[in-house]
Amino acid sequence: MEKKNRVMEMLKSLVSNIWYMVMLVAICTAVVVIILNWGKTMTALGRLIKILAPFIIGFFLAYLIKPLVALFKNLFNLVKRGSYMKVKKAAAVILSYIIIVGMIAIIIIYIAPQIRDSLKGIGHSVIRGYNYVSTHKEEMNAMIPFINLGDFMEYIKNNLGSRLLDQGEIVVPYVYEMSSSIAAVFYNILMGLVISIYMILDGRNLINHLKRGVFAIVPKEKSESVWATMRECNHIFNGFLFGKAIDSLIIGIICLIAMSILKLPFALFMSLIVCITNMIPYFGPIIGAIPGVIIYLFISPKLSLIFAIMILILQQFDGLYLGPKILGDLTGIKPLWVIFGITVGGAYFGFVGMFLGVPTVAVIMYLLNLFVEKKLHKKGIELFNSK
Numbered sequence: 277m278e279k280k281n282r283v284m285e286m287l288k289s290l291v292s293n294i295w296y297m298v299m300l301v302a303i304c305t306a307v308v309v310i311i312l313n314w315g316k317t318m319t320a321l322g323r324l325i326k327i328l329a330p331f332i333i334g335f336f337l338a339y340l341i342k343p344l345v346a347l348f349k350n351l352f353n354l355v356k357r358g359s360y361m362k363v364k365k366a367a368a369v370i371l372s373y374i375i376i377v378g379m380i381a382i383i384i385i386y387i388a389p390q391i392r393d394s395l396k397g398i399g400h401s402v403i404r405g406y407n408y409v410s411t412h413k414e415e416m417n418a419m420i421p422f423i424n425l426g427d428f429m430e431y432i433k434n435n436l437g438s439r440l441l442d443q444g445e446i447v448v449p450y451v452y453e454m455s456s457s458i459a460a461v462f463y464n465i466l467m468g469l470v471i472s473i474y475m476i477l478d479g480r481n482l483i484n485h486l487k488r489g490v491f492a493i494v495p496k497e498k499s500e501s502v503w504a505t506m507r508e509c510n511h512i513f514n515g516f517l518f519g520k521a522i523d524s525l526i527i528g529i530i531c532l533i534a535m536s537i538l539k540l541p542f543a544l545f546m547s548l549i550v551c552i553t554n555m556i557p558y559f560g561p562i563i564g565a566i567p568g569v570i571i572y573l574f575i576s577p578k579l580s581l582i583f584a585i586m587i588l589i590l591q592q593f594d595g596l597y598l599g600p601k602i603l604g605d606l607t608g609i610k611p612l613w614v615i616f617g618i619t620v621g622g623a624y625f626g627f628v629g630m631f632l633g634v635p636t637v638a639v640i641m642y643l644l645n646l647f648v649e650k651k652l653h654k655k656g657i658e659l660f661n662s663k
Contacts, residue, residue, distance in 0.1 A: 561590060
């Protein structure tokens with residue numbers, strides 16, 4: 277009997293090793309095929325992402341809106357605990373989406389026309405600035421001798437202006453293609469909005485399915501810790517996204533109020549730029565300030581200086597007080613790694629990558645820290661934790 281059991285164990289081990297080798301060979305083969313057909317792989321991946329775009333947008337919207345839904349649910353629970361849970365959840369979802377759709381409607385109805393007028397005003401101001409520099413080249417060259425304004429203005433006139441006028445046959449198809457892309461984006465956002473509602477309503481089931489999958493794949497003794505780690509990663513990522521969105525909205529509103537008090541032109545448009553770019557940690561306000569400083573230079577250097585000083589004060593307020601109050605220590609990473617996350621994320625995924633790079637790096641560093649602590653604990657080594 278003992279011999280038979282030993283043989284069975286050997287057979288199981290052999291089958292397990294064979295299965296491992298087969299899977300390893302299959303994975304290696306798949307990697308080689310993907311590398312050899314990289315162009316086709318990327319095309320297929322791009323097509324798949326395009327097809328799944330409404331679901332990706334829906335997941336992202338649900339991920340962002342869920343904390344707002346949870347906030348309303350908690351408020352409803354303060355009124356009456358432990359009853360009408362489904363009604364409370366439905367009411368929280370409806371109220372959250374009314375707020376989101378209402379904000380979109382306000383942007384389309386009220387803010388978009390003002391942005392259009394601001395862009396027209398900026399265009400006229402830039403043209404006036406260009407004409408002023410063209411007619412006062414000698415005086416301005418005397419003030420800033422290290423730049424040859426004559427050559428610079430001639431370059432703009434001969435290269436940019438003529439190309440825009442002469443290449444109408446390229447511009448028209450591009451505009452048509454851009455219009456089609458905008459229509460597709462609106463469709464994906466609309467479908468994503470609908471999908472996100474179902475995701476939030478069915479959130480508990482989706483989380484339970486994910487948890488079952490984790491507990492089925494991961495060994496029993498590690499499943500609880502793996503699930504707890506996943507929850508903490510989600511807390512870091514989701515908390516950063518939601519917190520930074522609130523932080524940026526507050527900064528945008530403060531910027532609008534400050535610009536209105538200082539009577540700076542194009543206040544709404546510039547505040548919107550600052551609000552959006554502020555989503556990028558540390559450097560967002562500076563990035564948002566650059567277009568404003570350049571535009572105000574064409575109108576008045578004094579306005580440009582006032583705007584730059586205002587943004588500097590706003591950045592200090594956000595970095596030293598508002599940001600830490602809202603975000604706390606959710607990321608817990610040093611500026612060096614923030615710069616790394618922004619640089620790498622921006623290089624590969626543009627503005628979205630710059631924004632998501634920081635929480636991604638924070639999650640990776642959290643996982644690496646857990647791994648290192650576990651290894652040190654096994655070796656019986658105790659060292660201070662330098663984050």
